[in-house]
Amino acid sequence: MSETSPKPTIAMDDLMALCKRRGFIYQASEIYGGIQGFWDYGPLGAQLKKNLRDAWWQDVVMNPCQGMAGPDGNPVRIVPVDTCIIQNPKVWEASGHVAGFNDPMVDCRESKARYRADHLMCLGEKGDTSGQIYAYVDNDDKSYATARKKLDKYKKRALSDAEIDTCPLTSLSADELKVTVGPDASEAGTLTEPRAFNLMFDTYPGPIRDEANKAYLRPETAQGIFINFKNVIDTTRVKVPFGIAQTGKAFRNEVTPRNFTFRSREFEQMEVEFFCHPSEAKDWYAFWRDWRMSWWKSLGLAGDNLILREHDKDELAHYAKEGAGTSDVEYRFPFTAPRFGELEGIAHRSNFDLKAHQNHPASTVKLEYFDQERNERYLPDCIEPSAGLDRGVLASLCEAYTPDESRPSKVFMKFHPRLAPIKAAVFPLVNKDGMPEVGEKLAADLRKRFGHLGAIEFDPKQNIGKRYARMDEAGCPFCFTIDGDSLTDQTVTVRERDTLAQERVSLDRAAAYVAEKLGLG
RNA sequence: GCGGGUGUAGCUCAGUGGUAGAGCGUCACGUUGCCAACGUGAAUGUCGGCGGUUCGAAUCCGCUCACCCGCUCCA
Numbered sequence: 001m002s003e004t005s006p007k008p009t010i011a012m013d014d015l016m017a018l019c020k021r022r023g024f025i026y027q028a029s030e031i032y033g034g035i036q037g038f039w040d041y042g043p044l045g046a047q048l049k050k051n052l053r054d055a056w057w058q059d060v061v062m063n064p065c066q067g068m069a070g071p072d073g074n075p076v077r078i079v080p081v082d083t084c085i086i087q088n089p090k091v092w093e094a095s096g097h098v099a100g101f102n103d104p105m106v107d108c109r110e111s112k113a114r115y116r117a118d119h120l121m122c123l124g125e126k127g128d129t130s131g132q133i134y135a136y137v138d139n140d141d142k143s144y145a146t147a148r149k150k151l152d153k154y155k156k157r158a159l160s161d162a163e164i165d166t167c168p169l170t171s172l173s174a175d176e177l178k179v180t181v182g183p184d185a186s187e188a189g190t191l192t193e194p195r196a197f198n199l200m201f202d203t204y205p206g207p208i209r210d211e212a213n214k215a216y217l218r219p220e221t222a223q224g225i226f227i228n229f230k231n232v233i234d235t236t237r238v239k240v241p242f243g244i245a246q247t248g249k250a251f252r253n254e255v256t257p258r259n260f261t262f263r264s265r266e267f268e269q270m271e272v273e274f275f276c277h278p279s280e281a282k283d284w285y286a287f288w289r290d291w292r293m294s295w296w297k298s299l300g301l302a303g304d305n306l307i308l309r310e311h312d313k314d315e316l317a318h319y320a321k322e323g324a325g326t327s328d329v330e331y332r333f334p335f336t337a338p339r340f341g342e343l344e345g346i347a348h349r350s351n352f353d354l355k356a357h358q359n360h361p362a363s364t365v366k367l368e369y370f371d372q373e374r375n376e377r378y379l380p381d382c383i384e385p386s387a388g389l390d391r392g393v394l395a396s397l398c399e400a401y402t403p404d405e406s407r408p409s410k411v412f413m414k415f416h417p418r419l420a421p422i423k424a425a426v427f428p429l430v431n432k433d434g435m436p437e438v439g440e441k442l443a444a445d446l447r448k449r450f451g452h453l454g455a456i457e458f459d460p461k462q463n464i465g466k467r468y469a470r471m472d473e474a475g476c477p478f479c480f481t482i483d484g485d486s487l488t489d490q491t492v493t494v495r496e497r498d499t500l501a502q503e504r505v506s507l508d509r510a511a512a513y514v515a516e517k518l519g520l521g
Numbered sequence: 522g523c524g525g526g527u528g529u530a531g532c533u534c535a536g537u538g539g540u541a542g543a544g545c546g547u548c549a550c551g552u553u554g555c556c557a558a559c560g561u562g563a564a565u566g567u568c569g570g571c572g573g574u575u576c577g578a579a580u581c582c583g584c585u586c587a588c589c590c591g592c593u594c595c596a
Contacts, residue, residue, distance in 0.1 A: 023531095027587075269533090463558065468555080513529095
């Protein structure tokens with residue numbers, strides 16, 4: 001990993017100040033002191049985020065893989081869904097989230113170590129209900145030996161195995177915990193009571209707030225796809241291999257929200273679950289991994305700040321253990337540098353999820369797919385490219401932030417034109433002599449043509465330098481200026497954000513100019 | 522969860538117990554007319570919040586909230 005970046009690492013504080021100043025991102029509930037792990041998007045941020053989501057929707061769902069054929073030589077097929085944030089809680093039992101997202105943790109005030117409560121065992125002398133208890137990490141011989149040694153020292157004699165009683169830490173009473181010595185502690189009573197880190201948010205649909213009515217806010221959008229797999233198969237004409245895609249909010253009660261919007265408790269995902277025959281899973285995995293990497297590059301996250309990283313075996317998620325692997329598309333954020341933070345994970349989930357839902361006791365549905373061509377019934381394997389929309393936005397903001405002492409704004413946002421929240425601006429050089437009228441008409445024309453892609457600004461106030469500078473900070477790629485000559489020869493000056501170059505184009509060519517620069521031909 | 526830091530106008534920050542400030546930005550008017558120019562003027566604050574000490578608190582004390590950094594944690 002290279003420690004040197006071709007671009008100086010920007011200060012996160014400066015970027016955050018710009019995001020506030022220009023209306024990209026605000027702290028959620030700011031007027032009440034904020035709320036940890038939540039962020040709101042302002043006018044420019046909302047459009048930036050929409051543009052990234054739309055780019056994904058277009059390139060992944062509507063024109064899958066930008067028209068590139070899959071490894072089988074056929075066009076890639078994807079259909080969209082939009083599923084609920086709240087589902088029957090059994091969905092999350094089957095998926096493993098209820099068990100996996102509820103690990104009670106224990107902290108040690110002395111050693112500062114944190115343990116999973118269900119990984120801690122305790123030992124003491126058989127029959128002794130008043131003496132000290134010693135905790136150790138389950139299946140850790142060294143930790144066990146340490147606890148035995150501490151007990152022997154406390155009892156002032158070597159106890160035999162037969163004199164030892166063990167039990168899980170979670171079975172101890174509060175009083176017993178007070179006389180328990182932590183695995184890495186010397187004093188008793190330094191362990192906190194086991195605390196559940198509820199990584200899923202609870203909610204209670206219906207009038208009665210009762211455990212029987214407990215439901216969860218989804219921690220990932222993926223399960224909404226898996227539980228609709230049969231519906232999609234039955235009601236559309238898709239055939240394996242194909243993908244189901246959706247974007248939407250997900251919620252995780254992160255222990256430590258950090259780093260601006262990077263680890264938020266409420267965030268938006270863009271996910272595809274791509275189903276294929278197990279024999280083709282490896283090829284599809286490699287295909288998606290490589291194409292997703294190139295997609296992020298195509299949106300301006302090029303260069304050394306973006307890497308594709310294959311997971312080591314020991315960091316694979318529970319659903320990916322059996323699969324062909326997991327890769328991350330990672331971006332070098334200022335706060336991770338020189339290391340990288342995940343933008344998107346491409347995982348081979350094998351048939352983990354379909355199997356889990358099919359096998360859940362409360363589920364009656366058969367999810368096997370009958371493949372006519374192969375004359376074979378099977379549970380498809382699944383390749384999951386799962387991207388973080390908010391992380392993509394954050395990476396785009398970081399990448400776009402370009403200090404430039406030579407220009408009045410001292411900084412400009414070099415967004416890819418496709419992502420830029422303001423597509424173009426129109427300025428009358430002087431707010432009189434017929435220039436505003438010409439400008440307003442041009443702005444209206446551009447709005448009609450490009451308004452669905454982003455804002456078209458019209459600004460007749462103050463001197464031209466200020467207006468250019470404002471657009472630089474907003475990341476607007478093109479500014480059209482109407483001057484005296486425009487009235488006579490029907491031409492305008494277009495000023496390019498990145499190069500500051502000015503070019504004279506005819507008024508009726510202005511829309512074509514923007515279309516070409518946006519890649520719309 | 523632990524340790525350190527920060528919190529005053531939209532942004533950056535000054536203000537160590539005595540009337541709430543500056544620069545920039547924003548807005549208006551004038552002038553100018555291709556890069557935050559110039560002139561005049563204006564708006565904008567629960568000094569993060571709550572409580573305490575004090576005749577008097579942005580300032581001292583306690584608690585709390587949020588953000589940043591380092592741990593820890595994170596399928």
